[in-house]
Amino acid sequence: MTTDGELIKNVAIVGASAAGLSAADGLREGGYGGKIIILGDEQHEPYDRPTLSKKLLASQGEPQLHALRTRERLEAADVTLLLGHRAVGLDVDRHYVVTENGDAVPWDAVIIATGSRPRTLLTTEAEPLPVLRTPADLTLLRQAAARYGEVTLIGAGLIGLEVAASLSGPQVKVTLINDLELPLRNVLGAPVAEQVRELHRRHDVDLLLGVSVESVSGGPGSYSVRLSNGSTHRTSFILVGIGVDANDDWLDGSGVALDAGVLVDATGRANVPGVWAAGDVARMLSHPLLPESTRVEHWTHAIEHGRHVGLNVARRSQVPFVGVPYFWTEQYGRRFHGYGRIRPDDTPLVVEGSLGDEEYLVLYGSGEEFHAVISCECVRSLRGYRKVLERNGSWREALDVASHTNLTRDVALHTS
């Protein structure tokens, strides 16, 4: 199927991100032989960002960034990477990406992969509070933890909790402030989220839950946080982790339809011909496992969605993206992995281990629908459930996987 009649000779990818680099791979894999230019806003070579909160916080010395792509690999794929080229505008009539250096990069197709940025809070003096996004942010956080021996985290999402788990210990006192009583309830489901909350309690994280932050005043060394319950929390350093916003504001007025992200159809196309978006900047209007339009902010989604869009552009195909949302996180040495999306009315069912143990696996669904699986250290069991989710299978099929897994393990126990 052909999206338009013109030959594609120039593809611009905006964002040297996991999604952008994967889109380039997808283009080549799909047989596209023309030019590929990737525009990156940071000066760093593209690096593995999950490592910042998942591993490097607990490490010593200079943060060792893991390169996502070596120069050799980019050259072998004939991909031009321009670092320090922040995109500031898109001309959809003349087909240019305009960068802050004043360059106009031409395209026949453009793939928007500008990702997202952390929301922050301003102090009463209008100073933005620190977040964790870049290696510089990581260095600042590590220095502050060492210098002050205490850190306050505002927001208890995946990153906030990973930071708390990495820092909390004899050397660093961690306080976690969150407006919800049960952090990560929407991601992990209530029973698993309760286990994670208990893990943090047991590791002496001071949890201030069910309270929101009214205002923050002061600066590094002496902050004062006014809370919704009327109390004041004093702290030397604050890190904010209250979610992310799509980096789509550079497209304001371009003609590309936006709604807290670039609106794309199931194939990855935006409303303007030749314009595509991939990864966590893209708000997918339809996806078999997601009930409403959604941005997925997880690592493997960026990889798979980016590749998928690259393939569609290269092959001029209109294949819908159906990848199952997946995330993983490590808290105090326990690895949690999840596939699918839990919905508010879902019922949990523990099918391996038991809550409170070190290993367990929980299914979520409602009626005949199977929506998600969350594992704590049962990673080897996930593949079967993932297959069920991929084919939009039923709760019954998920239970069949569970009984098969348990049967196989029982046999293994008897024979070993």
Next chain:
Amino acid sequence: MTGQVEVLLDTNLCMAYGVCVTTMPDVFDTPAGSPVAVLRRDRVEAHDRDELEEAIRACPAQALAMREPPS
């Protein structure tokens, strides 16, 4: 493109995230306490190639690769 392919794991890069284990538990494992993943076997059949390629793509540490085995 027929026959087996060899799985390569760079333990200098591996961070034991376990993402590969969720895709191919019969090939990869992250034993408790191990700082890196281990290979349960180092060859996969041709029909598992797509899944191996997915595991390679998904590795945040870029620690996985594959090659045709020497004949």
